[in-house]
Amino acid sequence: MFKLLLIEDDSTLFQEIKERLTGWSYDVFGISDFSQVMQEFTMINPDLVIIDIQLPKFDGFHWCRMIRSHSNVPILFLSSRDHPTDMVMSMQLGADDFIQKPFHFDVLIAKIQAILRRVYNYNTEPVALKTWCGAAVDFEKNTVSNDKGMVELTKNEIFILKLLVEQKNKIVSREDLIKSLWDDERFVSDNTLTVNVNRLRKKLDGLHLGQFIETKVGQGYIAREESNTYDA
Known part of the structure; x- marks a missing residue:
């Protein structure tokens, strides 16, 4: 089972996405203290990070830089902002993909599966x-x-x-x-x-x-x- 770290401060959205991803047999974790993201990242050791740009304390770009300084784990950005530079910035920081909100869950799961197949050479299509x-x-x-x-x-x-x-x-x-x-x-x-x-x-x-x-x-x-x- 792949471990996914969802760094999202909107608790309602977090729970909705977590429930859907759990249904696809992913093990989904969140952040309890947004000033201690790196400590929780290290403890969880996820296979994929999904991160919002707008977060308390520091934005997603900051944490992407911090994660990239320690790990090559794949990173997928979420953003409710419509600035074209957000996608450019995320890719320059080493993100693997970017989704603009609002988004359909089918798009999210397709991107997650594509990243996991590419990075881990693993068939993520569930059989049962x-x-x-x-x-x-x-x-x-x-x-x-x-x-x-x-x-x-x-x-x-x-x-x-x-x-x-x-x-x-x-x-x-x-x-x-x-x-x-x-x-x-x-x-x-x-x-x-x-x-x-x-x-x-x-x-x-x-x-x-x-x-x-x-x-x-x-x-x-x-x-x-x-x-x-x-x-x-």
């Missing part, structure tokens, strides 16, 4: 775990969890959810779902498919996710992905 609408979907444990709790799914339910989530925001036909379940030696008739999808929705309702599985009459089903854009 995916995130969907802010929830962690574990295909090995057959569970879905978010801040509302956790639900356990049957084999058929997790298999259906897997097919839908892997093609989120796209319609998956009833025929394709049934064929995939047949190929997996779990024959599901058209009526049984409807029952399984309804049971899946009912369980997901406990996590406030049921509405994101939509029925497209005469076509099939679609797993919607809610928008997650961070402005802070």
